[in-house]
Each structure stands twice: as C-alpha cells, then as structure tokens.
Amino acid sequence: MANIREIARLAGVSVSTVSRVLNNHPYVSGEKREIVLKTIQELDYSRNINAVHLSRGKTNMVGIVLPTINHPYFSNLLDGIAEEAMQRNIQLVLFQTGYKQEKELEALEQLRGHLIDGLIFCSRALSFNNLMIYKGFGPIVLCEDADQKEFPSVSIKHVEAFNLGLDFLISKGHERIAICLGRLEGTNSRKRQEAYTNKLEMLRQEVHSDWIIGDCLMFEDGKRVIHHFENMPNKPSAFLVGNDQVAAGMITEAINRGFSIPDDLAICSFDNHPVSEMMGISTIDIPAKQLGTSAIQAFLKRTADPGYAEKIVLPFELIVRKSV
Amino acid sequence: MANIREIARLAGVSVSTVSRVLNNHPYVSGEKREIVLKTIQELDYSRNINAVHLSRGKTNMVGIVLPTINHPYFSNLLDGIAEEAMQRNIQLVLFQTGYKQEKELEALEQLRGHLIDGLIFCSRALSFNNLMIYKGFGPIVLCEDADQKEFPSVSIKHVEAFNLGLDFLISKGHERIAICLGRLEGTNSRKRQEAYTNKLEMLRQEVHSDWIIGDCLMFEDGKRVIHHFENMPNKPSAFLVGNDQVAAGMITEAINRGFSIPDDLAICSFDNHPVSEMMGISTIDIPAKQLGTSAIQAFLKRTADPGYAEKIVLPFELIVRKSV
DNA sequence: ATAAATTGTGGAACGCGTTTCAGGTCAAGA
DNA sequence: TCTTGACCTGAAACGCGTTCCACAATTTAT
Numbered sequence A, B: 001m002a003n004i005r006e007i008a009r010l011a012g013v014s015v016s017t018v019s020r021v022l023n024n025h026p027y028v029s030g031e032k033r034e035i036v037l038k039t040i041q042e043l044d045y046s047r048n049i050n051a052v053h054l055s056r057g058k059t060n061m062v063g064i065v066l067p068t069i070n071h072p073y074f075s076n077l078l079d080g081i082a083e084e085a086m087q088r089n090i091q092l093v094l095f096q097t098g099y100k101q102e103k104e105l106e107a108l109e110q111l112r113g114h115l116i117d118g119l120i121f122c123s124r125a126l127s128f129n130n131l132m133i134y135k136g137f138g139p140i141v142l143c144e145d146a147d148q149k150e151f152p153s154v155s156i157k158h159v160e161a162f163n164l165g166l167d168f169l170i171s172k173g174h175e176r177i178a179i180c181l182g183r184l185e186g187t188n189s190r191k192r193q194e195a196y197t198n199k200l201e202m203l204r205q206e207v208h209s210d211w212i213i214g215d216c217l218m219f220e221d222g223k224r225v226i227h228h229f230e231n232m233p234n235k236p237s238a239f240l241v242g243n244d245q246v247a248a249g250m251i252t253e254a255i256n257r258g259f260s261i262p263d264d265l266a267i268c269s270f271d272n273h274p275v276s277e278m279m280g281i282s283t284i285d286i287p288a289k290q291l292g293t294s295a296i297q298a299f300l301k302r303t304a305d306p307g308y309a310e311k312i313v314l315p316f317e318l319i320v321r322k323s324v
Numbered sequence C: 001a002t003a004a005a006t007t008g009t010g011g012a013a014c015g016c017g018t019t020t021c022a023g024g025t026c027a028a029g030a
Numbered sequence D: 001t002c003t004t005g006a007c008c009t010g011a012a013a014c015g016c017g018t019t020c021c022a023c024a025a026t027t028t029a030t
Helices: A004-011 A015-022 A030-042 A049-056 A072-087 A101-112 A128-133 A158-171 A187-202 A219-230 A244-256 A274-278 A288-304 B004-011 B015-022 B030-042 B049-056 B072-087 B101-112 B128-133 B158-171 B187-202 B219-230 B244-256 B274-279 B288-304
Strands: A061-066 A091-096 A118-121 A140-142 A153-155 A177-180 A238-241 A266-271 A282-285 A311-313 A317-319 B061-066 B091-096 B118-121 B140-142 B153-155 B177-180 B238-241 B266-271 B282-285 B311-313 B317-319
Touching (some): A004 A030, A061 A072, A061 A101, A072 A091, A072 A288, A091 A101, A091 B072, A101 A128, A118 A288, A140 A288, A153 A288, A158 A238, A177 A219, A219 A244, A219 B274, A274 B274, B004 B015, B004 B030, B091 B101, B101 B128, B158 B177, B177 B187
Parallel strands (some): A061 A091, A238 A266, B061 B118, B177 B238
Antiparallel strands (some): A282 A317
16 A cells, blocks of 8 residues: 555655645645645555654544443433534544543553543543643543542532432422432542431431442342332332432332332432433433533643633533422 | 653663563563663653554554444444453544444545554445445444445344334234334335335235334434324324334323323334333344444454454344333 | 574664755745 | 745655664574
C-alpha cells in the first residue's frame, strides 16, 4: 500500500504539496491539486491515521470509562455522550472496567500516552488522589457529584435526590424505610447512607443494618431483595431503590409472593426508565442522556481552557405513580 | 515531556536498548536495564501510543458499529463484545451511526487508515457491495444472518425465529396477526416481511398493509402502535413484535385503554429482556450477549486466518408466558 | 584448539504524515 | 519605482517508537 512519499513521487510534486492537498490547505495550484488527487485515486491511497495522530499531537478521540454498559443509567449516559460526540466528530474509545482499578488505570495510561485526548469517568473505583496524578495529561471529566475543584463534573445532587425520595415516603406516612443501592462502597453511596441514617434518626427510628442492601443493579437483584425481605424479622414498610430495574424486579417478585403494592410494601426508585411507567413505579427522573451530552461539552470546554472546572448540576424530578 | 531519545541519552545507552527494556526483550544486561528503568521513573516517561501503533502496524483496537446503544438488543450485544474484549486486551472504538451510511463509511475508512485492526457491524445500512470494497483492509465481522461467504458472521436465524413466533400464535388459534419491526428497510426485515406474507397466505388470510408496522424500537413506539390499533377498521387479534420493550409499551397502553391481554390482543415478542418476565410476555430468547462474545472470537480467528468466514448461528428459544 | 552459538549493544533505517523554513515569482500598495 | 504581501513549491526537520543489521565479546560444543 502506497504512502505519501510514493504519491508525491508519482505525482511529480513534493510531500508537502501532497499533504497540503490532503488537508485542503490553500496555496496549491489547481493543476498540481488535480494531479495529486488523480494519483491518490489511482493508487487507492489512504493515509495512516496513527501517523496523522502522531504528527498532529491530537487524536480527536475521547475515552469513556464505565463499569458496565448493560445498566440503564450507564447505557443512557453513554447514549447522550455518543450522540454529542457524533455531532462533534469525536471518536469514543470504550473502557468497560467492571470497577476494577487496574482497568481504570489503563484508561488513564492511555490518556498519558496520547492515544486519547481526554477521559470521561461515568463512575469510578479509583481514588481521587490517583486521578490527581493524571490531571496534567489531558481533560478528565467526572460524572459524579463530588466535593472537588480540580476536574469539571456533571451530575445531579444525588444526596438531595435521595432525600427527596426519603421525604416523599415519609410524607406518605412511612417511617420504616429500607434502601437498596448499586454499591455500598463509593463516596456517593456512603453519603446516601449517611443521609438515610440521619433521616431515620430524625424520625427516632432505629437503623437496621439489614435494611441497607447493596449490590442491587438489575432486575434479578430486585427479586433477591424480596426473598431477603420475606425473611426479615423486622420488616420495613417502604423501600427507596437505586434504580427502576431493581424496583421492577422487586415488584414482580413481591406480587408473585402475594404481597400487595403499595399496601404491604411501598417502593420508590430512580431513573424514570420506561419500565417505571409500565409498572406504575414512583420514581425520581434522572436525565442521564443529558448528563452525557453535558459531559462531552465539559470535555471541550476543558480542552479550550485547562483551568475550566465547573460543576454542572442538572435537576431531577419526582414522578408520583401507584407504587407509593 | 521526554521521548525515548532523551531517555537513551540520559541513561547513556542507545534507543534500541531503551526499546528492549520497554518491551521486556532479552539481551539487555541487568545493569543497563536498571539504569534505564531508573531514568524512566525519574523523568516520569510514558511512550506515545500513536508512535507504537505506527511502528508496529497494529493497534489492538476494534471498531464497533451500531445504530444506537440505547436499545436492549444492542446494549446486550455490546456488553458481550466489551467483556470478551476486556479479557483479550482489545480496545473498543465506538461508532454510533444511527444507520447513517456516511457514518458507517467513516468507520470503514478508519479501518482502511489503520486506526483499528478490525470492525464489528452490529447492524448496518450500508450495502454488501460497499463492505466488499473494504474487505482487504482488515477483518470485518457481521452480526447478521445474511447469505454471504465473504465475511465471518454471528447471528441467530431471524427468519426461523420469526416463523417460530408466527407458528406459536397460530397454534394458539390466531390467524389475524400483525407485526411490528424496528425497521422495514434492511435485508433481514424484508425477509421477515416475506415470511409473514407467506404464512398469512398459507392461512388464506389477507395481508393488510397497515398490519406491518415499522419504526418500532422502544417502549414509546409500542404505545403509539396501540393508538394505531384502536383506529384500525380491521383489527388483528395478535401481534408479533420485534422486541420486548415495544411489546411492554403496547401492553401498558392497551391495558390503560381498557383492552385485555391476551383476550382482546395477544402479544409475542423477542429478546427475553427482564421486562418480558415482569409483564408476563411470551418471548423468543435471543442470546445477544453470547453473540457479542462470539463476534470478538470471530474477529480473532479472521485475524489469524484471512480466509476464515464461518457463519456462527446461535440457538433461540420460545418462552411461553401470559401474553399469548 | 577451533568453530558455532549465544549474549549484548548501538546505529540507522523504517513505520508515515505534518509543519516549518527558505526561496522564487507575481501582484498590489505606497 | 520600490517595498511589501500574496501565492506557490520543495527540502528537511519534526512528531516518536520499533526493528533490522552489524559488530564484538563470551560461552558452548565438537
């Protein structure tokens, strides 16, 4: 396969002239431009993009770090990212890490090695200090509500949203409230647990450790929660659930086991996934796709201004349905 | 930021020696290896991955072409691809094309330009002839059941699966059957429409053109179908639906409008998404994640053997629930 | 003792495209 | 008429890492 030097040789021009034609630069005569284009076509020439990236020092590629694609929040977020990226001719390199820190570090190493121009962390297991090490290697955008001023971020106020859910359940007369979260380990998860503990204390309610359930990501996890619920000595009367899929699993299994929603068990969740409308679930609408769009915009702003570190916070909204 | 020449100069060795150390090659003395590693650490050196890709002539990156992420079949497929890729240290470059042919061509141009080592088409709008033009530029895997022997493919027999759905509805006494598809344009869609038309003719049933509904991808589309159904002069008694989300939307809206499932309207769909269990939908289980895994394996086989063009066909299974 | 193989190292070509700098010609402005 | 700017083109440096080939020393096998 031909390279630029061969094209130049056969067209009888210099490598610079060929490069000018390839890049639509001015100051190339019409005659020379045509003969170069003709030669390119005849040899079916296509330039090596690795060489272009190397010599330009930029790739127009952005890395996306997420734990899993197969989760409605992440697939919505990725959808927003991907659509905005397509509009801006940005290519996406996917890093599905499963929250493995060494995989997240690999993504950061790719940023350091100039394969990608920036990174968007949809969620992360790596510590903030680890991220700080890589701050100078290119724009890093965090899709999280964290107390930090080093990186631009896009998020909703998860703790406030969580409190809204708790307050809504309380306003409906529930005081014995359990929670289901995707994970118990992250900064945000710990904050939610704190918020939950604080609210129960306000209600003078005992905090039951078995009313804080982790590892709830999908529908099947929701079913498992109901098995757990059945065997609780002290049963809650309501659940605040991390996402609609889990809530739907819980409702499906609860009904199968003769419980009545919301009489025996009220359920409020997050996302406003279509399944929540299907199942009549009260939910807090999280604009994940719009978060994704904003993440790409934040990446571009940071690229233009390395000091840019705005925290973009999008609103959320409670949607009341039958499950509470 | 330092480059390999500077590392070599400061370590007092040649560029070759530094490269041997970076790549863990033999034939470097212990003494020289240590001084190179020390210099690398002192200067916080990291090599430019574009240069590595350029000089090696391979990137270990695979492009994934899909119309949208936010569709259960595609997100499941991508999940399978991503997990297998992570296992094999393959990086994924995402091309969310929205079925725009120019976007699909961009992905093929990236293959031709050596940015990626191969391409996996989850679905496509481009013609087969267009793909053939790019055949020699690297492995291309198709996630489709097409009559072709040029590219390896992974698929299920969609037309057989479709016929299974139709036969199931017929076995339950339905003859007035309508269909909902994601698209009406693709090769596979046309084959399904043909299969549908043939089956209705066997039943001596008239084919109503308004019983073939396209553009059904998500839950909202399903709701729209029910509006359409209400206004049909000749109503079908059953629907075979392209995916569970659409079916769920239909069921939700049908019940809201006072119809009874399956008495007034029987619904059978595809995928075996959790929502189908939630809603009690009879569905044909499509192993999308496994298709994804097989797609990466096919890519690797084709890389090793450019003549490899096996058609991998995975099984499907009817799961009977209440909606029929 | 000699030949062959292994070990160790460096120079420079190779992978390929962009950009800078220099030189020449022609046109426009002062 | 002279100066400056625009236009056109090419050589070579630059972006950066891998690999091949050559040479020398040491070890192993005959």
